[in-house]
Every structure is written in structure tokens, then in C-alpha cells.
Amino acid sequence: MTRRILIAGNWKMNTRRRDAAALAKGVVDGIPKECAVEIALCPPSVYLGTVSECVVGSPVGLGGQNLYAAADGAFTGEVNAGMLTDIGCSYVILGHSERRQLMGETDADVSKKLHAALAGNLIPIVCVGETQEQRENNETEQVVSDQLKGSLAGLDEARAAGIVIAYEPVWAIGTGLTASPDQAEAVHAFIRGILTDDFGEDVAGQIRLQYGGSVKPGNAAELLGQKNIDGALVGGASLKAEDFLGIINAV
Numbered sequence: 001m002t003r004r005i006l007i008a009g010n011w012k013m014n015t016r017r018r019d020a021a022a023l024a025k026g027v028v029d030g031i032p033k034e035c036a037v038e039i040a041l042c043p044p045s046v047y048l049g050t051v052s053e054c055v056v057g058s059p060v061g062l063g064g065q066n067l068y069a070a071a072d073g074a075f076t077g078e079v080n081a082g083m084l085t086d087i088g089c090s091y092v093i094l095g096h097s098e099r100r101q102l103m104g105e106t107d108a109d110v111s112k113k114l115h116a117a118l119a120g121n122l123i124p125i126v127c128v129g130e131t132q133e134q135r136e137n138n139e140t141e142q143v144v145s146d147q148l149k150g151s152l153a154g155l156d157e158a159r160a161a162g163i164v165i166a167y168e169p170v171w172a173i174g175t176g177l178t179a180s181p182d183q184a185e186a187v188h189a190f191i192r193g194i195l196t197d198d199f200g201e202d203v204a205g206q207i208r209l210q211y212g213g214s215v216k217p218g219n220a221a222e223l224l225g226q227k228n229i230d231g232a233l234v235g236g237a238s239l240k241a242e243d244f245l246g247i248i249n250a251v
């Protein structure tokens with residue numbers, strides 16, 4: 001089963017309009033010709049329109065960092081799947097650990113968002129991952145398994161093949177600490193096993209599993225060389241075109 005590598009940049013709450021445009025243009029202009037890698041940029045929602053104009057007609061895709069699982073209506077401050085696709089998004093990040101920790105998002109919330117994303121024809125990137133304390137207590141597999149089962153609740157086989165899972169160990173996010181390729185591969189293989197149990201080998205073999213947590217040009221090749229690592233969700237290193245392109249070129 002060949003799975004196309006997906007490198008996505010999660011800009012989080014960074015940039016201003018001018019930087020967002022320059023960064024997006026820098027990525028578009030710098031991607032290698034006949035690039036086999038799928039690329040997505042996920043800017044803050046207020047700059048989706050700006051970045052959309054920069055990537056239109058290029059192989060670079062656009063993604064949101066979150067959505068609200070409802071149709072249009074009285075939900076002050078929120079953005080739904082229809083709005084994301086309307087502005088040019090093909091992807092949406094769901095259940096990032098920062099949203100789980102800071103905004104109290106639960107697996108049940110992520111599951112609702114997942115169904116809204118799929119109904120809106122967005123490719124969901126569902127994030128899971130353990131904290132440092134959970135890893136030290138040997139709870140990694142339990143935590144990841146619970147998050148996966150909760151976040152993917154109600155998902156049928158037909159739709160499962162198109163989703164993306166991002167394994168992002170919380171202790172490796174923005175810390176400069178990276179899971180070693182072996183550590184990351186072990187969890188990715190574990191996730192693939194759960195997906196196989198839930199959706200069967202064929203579907204599980206099509207689901208792309210990204211790694212996230214201090215990915216940079218210097219460690220990307222080794223991480224992405226692992227059997228079950230099919231891409232990267234990049235935070236800090238996606239904020240400089242040179243670094244982000246360095247990761248793409250390392251694949």
C-alpha cells in the first residue's frame with residue numbers, strides 16, 4: 001500500500017497578514033518541480049483568504065486549524081466546514097493538543113468535528129498524543145488508544161480511508177525534543193494496529209499517519225523513513241519557508 005506523504009504546516013497563532021502572504025509565496029515558489037509530496041499550509045483563520053490567494057493554482061493546499069461542528073447560525077466567534085471549503089481549504093486540523101489542553105476539547109468534541117469535516121468534504125487531520133507524565137507512567141498506548149477510539153467514534157470504513165491521523169507527543173511539541181524515529185514508529189505501528197482492528201487491513205493501510213513534534217530539516221528524513229510515518233505536521237519550522245522547504249526536500 002503506497003500512501004502519499006503529506007507535509008502540513010500548522011502556523012498556530014502566528015504571523016500577520018503581510019508575513020502570511022510572504023511565507024505562503026515563499027513556499028509556493030520554492031517547492032521542487034514534480035514534487036511527489038502533498039503539501040498543506042494551515043494559517044490562522046483570519047489569514048486563510050490571504051494565503052488562499054497565494055496558493056491558488058499551485059500544488060500547495062490550504063487547511064484550517066479547527067472548525068465548529070454546526071451549520072451557519074448563532075455561534076459567535078466560530079467558523080464551520082462550509083466556510084473553510086468556501087475560502088479554499090481542503091484540510092482541517094482537529095483535536096490538536098493545544099486545543100485539548102487550553103480550550104478543554106474532548107474526544108467527543110473531536111468526533112463531532114470529524115463528522116462535520118467529512119460531511120463538508122474536508123480531509124480531517126486528527127491529532128493524538130501523550131504528555132511527558134503519561135509516557136513516564138507507561139500510559140502512552142492507553143492514552144493514544146482512548147483518544148483514537150473517542151475521536152473516531154461513529155466513523156465508518158467507507159470514510160475512514162480518507163482521514164489523516166497526526167501522532168504528536170505533547171512533550172515534543174515546541175520543546176526541541178523529538179521522539180526518536182524508533183519511538184515514533186512504535187506508536188505509529190500501534191495506531192495502525194488499532195485502525196486495522198477497527199476498519200480492516202485494507203482501509204487501515206490507506207490511512208496516513210503524520211508525526212508532529214519538533215520536526216525540522218535535520219530530522220525529517222529519518223522520521224519519514226519509518227514504515228508507518230506518512231508525513232509530518234510541522235509547527236515552528238513551518239514559519240520559515242526555508243525550513244519548511246528543507247523538510248519537504250528531505251523526504
Ligand SMILES: O=C(CO)COP(=O)(O)O
Nearest residue numbers: 010173174213214235236
Ligand atoms: O504542534 C505541532 C504541529 O501541530 C508541532 O509543533 P512544533 O513543530 O513547533 O514542535
